[in-house]
Amino acid sequence: MAQSGNSGNPFAESSEFDNPFQDPAVTQHRPSPQYATLDVYNPFENREASAAAATAELLKRQEELNRKAEELDRRERELRHAALGGSATRQNNWPPLPSFCPVQPCFFQDISMEIPQEFQKTVSTMYYLWMCSTLALLLNFLACLASFCVTPISSGSSFGLSILWALLFTPCSFVCWYRPMYKAFRSDSSFNFFVFFFIFFVQDVIYVLAAIGIPSSGFSGWISALMVLKINTVVAVLMLLVALFFTGIAVLGIVMLKRIHSLYRRTGASFQKAQQEFAAGVFSNPAVRTAAANAAAGAANNAFRAP
Structure with missing residues (x-):
């Protein structure tokens, strides 16, 4: 039987344009190794990473807020003690000496409580x-x-x-x-x-x-x-x-x-x-006020006794 001009396989590669799957318009859309396929593609991966980053940021902010709250609590306690006269009953802690030592601490020092954080x-x-x-x-x-x-x-x-x-x-x-x-x-x-x-x-x-x-x-x-x-x-x-x-x-x-x-x-x-602080500190000192009052009284007495 005489064979016709066309071969039995309609997709035989007689030329690069005879096979429709070799068309450049088709091949350029084939998945390449550089891109993830459907088997490894996870649409929730970016969402999970973003959620983890947001959670870490929230935890960091929470820790910072806790530190600030603790500092405010210490400040409030210190102000309350000062308002109630607690500074007079507050025990000195510096220098750190043992209890059996005859010399007791002379100063109170607590940097984390008394000094601003900055x-x-x-x-x-x-x-x-x-x-x-x-x-x-x-x-x-x-x-x-x-x-x-x-x-x-x-x-x-x-x-x-x-x-x-x-x-x-x-x-x-x-x-x-x-x-x-x-x-x-x-x-x-x-x-x-x-x-x-x-x-x-x-x-x-x-x-x-x-x-x-x-x-x-x-x-x-x-x-x-x-x-x-x-x-x-x-x-x-x-x-x-x-x-x-x-x-x-x-x-x-x-x-x-x-x-x-x-x-x-x-x-x-x-x-x-x-200068204002020095003047206020001097005049608020009981010893200075007593000395000034005695001097004024003495000057007044001398003025009255003078002929």
Whole structure:
């Protein structure tokens, strides 16, 4: 039988356009490996991810709200105690001394309760700076003691002064600049800010001089350590460590002084407010009022007795 011109398979590939499934209009819509097929397509995948992200954001906000609520509760309790006279019965907790010690704590300190949250990090940093300065004075005493053991003739005065600086600066720095800074941030006191700036600046200048280490000054600074290096290497290394410690404290003190000054300017404090606070504090003091009343009474009596 004669075969016709057409083959038995109507979709035989006689040319690239004879097969309708090879038409470019069809092939360009075939699924490619780059796209997910119906077997792996999950229409709820994006919704689940969005729900998880929203839940995490809600939990984060809830934790933040809880922290703020706790802080407000602490503030409210503190104000209630102050209004009821609780500050008079509040027990001091610093320095933390054991109960059997005859000396009791002299101050009450609670940064998380008394200091606003935005200033707590700054106050904590200054507290750690005071602790580091105390440790530096103790190490300075040990370094001067070691230097005195090596060179007793030339290091006797430095050893004696190192004892004096440790006993003097440790309590005075806490009372004279740390507590004013603490009270300034606690009650937004312009007067305490000014006291802190003046005394802490003097303190930082002293630590700069301590880092320099002038001979016979009572500080194991760079100059004193280099002079002992020719005599005893071990003692010189200890003095160099103390000098490095003093240098770090002085640099950190300058940085914190600038930071606190910028915070002070943002709080709206001023010299006029400091004067008003000082005047109000002086005239509210019972001893000052009693002395003023006695002076006025004495002046009046003298005026009446005069001929």
